[in-house]
Amino acid sequence: MLQMSKIETCDLRFYYDDLEALHAISMRIEERRITALIGPSGCGKSTFLRCFNRMNDTIPGTRVEGGVLLDDRDIYAPDVDVVELRRRVGMVFQRPNPFPQSIYDNVAFGPRVLHLARGGALDDLVEQSLRAAALWDEVTDKLHSSALDLSAGEQQRLCIARVLAVKPEVILMDEPCSALDPAATLRIENLMRELREHYTIVIVTHNMQQAARVSDYTGFFWLGELVEYDETGKIFTRPAQQLTEDYITGRMG
Amino acid sequence: MSKARALFDRELTDLRDNILSLGGMVETAIERAVRALREQDEDLARQVMAGDEEINTRRYDIEEQCVRLIATQQPAAGDLRAIVAAIHIVTELERMGDYASGIAELAIRLADQPHLKPLIDVPRMAEIDGAMIRASLEAYFRRDPDLALETAKRDVEIDGLYDQVYRELLTYMLSDPRTITRATYLLWVAHKLERIADRVTNICERVIFMCTGKMEELNF
Numbered sequence: 001m002l003q004m005s006k007i008e009t010c011d012l013r014f015y016y017d018d019l020e021a022l023h024a025i026s027m028r029i030e031e032r033r034i035t036a037l038i039g040p041s042g043c044g045k046s047t048f049l050r051c052f053n054r055m056n057d058t059i060p061g062t063r064v065e066g067g068v069l070l071d072d073r074d075i076y077a078p079d080v081d082v083v084e085l086r087r088r089v090g091m092v093f094q095r096p097n098p099f100p101q102s103i104y105d106n107v108a109f110g111p112r113v114l115h116l117a118r119g120g121a122l123d124d125l126v127e128q129s130l131r132a133a134a135l136w137d138e139v140t141d142k143l144h145s146s147a148l149d150l151s152a153g154e155q156q157r158l159c160i161a162r163v164l165a166v167k168p169e170v171i172l173m174d175e176p177c178s179a180l181d182p183a184a185t186l187r188i189e190n191l192m193r194e195l196r197e198h199y200t201i202v203i204v205t206h207n208m209q210q211a212a213r214v215s216d217y218t219g220f221f222w223l224g225e226l227v228e229y230d231e232t233g234k235i236f237t238r239p240a241q242q243l244t245e246d247y248i249t250g251r252m253g
Numbered sequence: 254m255s256k257a258r259a260l261f262d263r264e265l266t267d268l269r270d271n272i273l274s275l276g277g278m279v280e281t282a283i284e285r286a287v288r289a290l291r292e293q294d295e296d297l298a299r300q301v302m303a304g305d306e307e308i309n310t311r312r313y314d315i316e317e318q319c320v321r322l323i324a325t326q327q328p329a330a331g332d333l334r335a336i337v338a339a340i341h342i343v344t345e346l347e348r349m350g351d352y353a354s355g356i357a358e359l360a361i362r363l364a365d366q367p368h369l370k371p372l373i374d375v376p377r378m379a380e381i382d383g384a385m386i387r388a389s390l391e392a393y394f395r396r397d398p399d400l401a402l403e404t405a406k407r408d409v410e411i412d413g414l415y416d417q418v419y420r421e422l423l424t425y426m427l428s429d430p431r432t433i434t435r436a437t438y439l440l441w442v443a444h445k446l447e448r449i450a451d452r453v454t455n456i457c458e459r460v461i462f463m464c465t466g467k468m469e470e471l472n473f
Binding site for chain 1: 258327328329331332333334465
């Protein structure tokens with residue numbers, strides 16, 4: 001892997017009370033590439049993903065050991081502004097979760113809170129974000145109607161636009177297509193390939209074909225360990241570990 | 254083994270059985286074609302030629318089965334390599350069937366003329382070809398890259414026999430031009446048998462790819 005790393009974890013351990021859910025994970029996430037994390041339910045891949053923007057901080061009884069470096073700086077250092085961290089490292093969730101507001105206000109929410117833009121500049125930013133999320137053409141005539149009237153696929157792209165509006169560097173996606181039909185899934189996947197030009201993307205997915213289709217690198221998690229991490233083409237055609245082979249060919253999990 | 258794979262595993266086993274059965278047909282066709290040549294048996298030769306159709310049909314059936322498995326099961330890793338290898342293997346087998354049919358055709362042309370000499374090396378080549386086909390498919394069946402490598406090495410024996418036949422037939426042609434037609438036909442037979450061994454080598458390469466994920470050209 002010759003790319004620049006955007007995120008690097010060093011012996012990252014994560015605990016739910018006394019239970020160690022992640023066992024000393026060291027992994028480099030390459031910049032402007034799509035990295036997929038796969039593995040059976042409960043293997044730690046979502047927990048790992050949520051360490052990248054300290055989303056786990058809000059869960060009582062949890063703690064982290066080891067480091068997560070974003071551009072070589074430890075995001076768990078005491079002086080880190082978590083709000084700023086989450087601006088830089090945005091997140092898209094399993095179920096689309098638009099605010100019960102207009103399409104425009106959903107996208108404008110972040111920039112308003114962070115004072116990134118107002119007036120005409122805000123309009124431009126909203127348009128830009130919706131275009132980048134491949135949603136503009138569908139909503140240009142109804143920016144002020146409720147986001148909840150959109151289809152599930154459109155809502156998910158709106159959530160991506162909402163993330164893009166605060167100018168992130170990394171986009172974390174936790175099963176972003178599991179609530180979508182195949183056509184809406186394909187649109188999100190195409191969008192991911194476009195966003196890859198400008199953003200580092202990490203996606204957790206149960207859908208192995210999706211990981212194979214969309215990602216550059218794939219990491220396979222098993223019982224809190226990172227079993228294998230390599231170029232996606234290699235993982236899906238000639239994995240080095242028997243455990244990886246057994247998982248991706250459906251022999252277990 | 255996971256229950257989810259039960260159907261897929263059954264289909265993979267079925268695919269493997271079909272390939273072994275096609276291999277058996279091809280091996281028999283070669284053996285019979287050379288026997289027709291040696292025994293100057295035109296009927297047998299015609300049977301071999303007619304049987305080639307069935308080999309072609311089976312090859313397309315297996316290829317279709319592979320395509321269907323790829324579309325419906327989205328195979329990965331070892332499964333994917335096994336299916337891709339299968340597509341190549343049946344193509345090689347089908348071409349060997351064509352060679353057998355070609356030999357049968359030459360057997361018909363040679364049936365009404367006395368043999369130039371007792372046929373020894375040509376049947377020997379056919380015998381080694383048959384053994385190589387069997388061994389290469391056993392390597393496929395057992396997923397045994399070492400056996401595939403050993404099998405491919407036998408191509409050297411075939412090449413040696415081919416050189417010998419070639420030199421011998423050349424001598425006949427030089428000393429008596431009336432033998433040229435017969436000698437040329439026999440040379441073509443030997444050439445086809447030599448090509449069959451090359452095709453087996455290709456199968457061995459595919460077996461190694463299936464087992465290890467590495468594409469390597471075997472040249473002995």
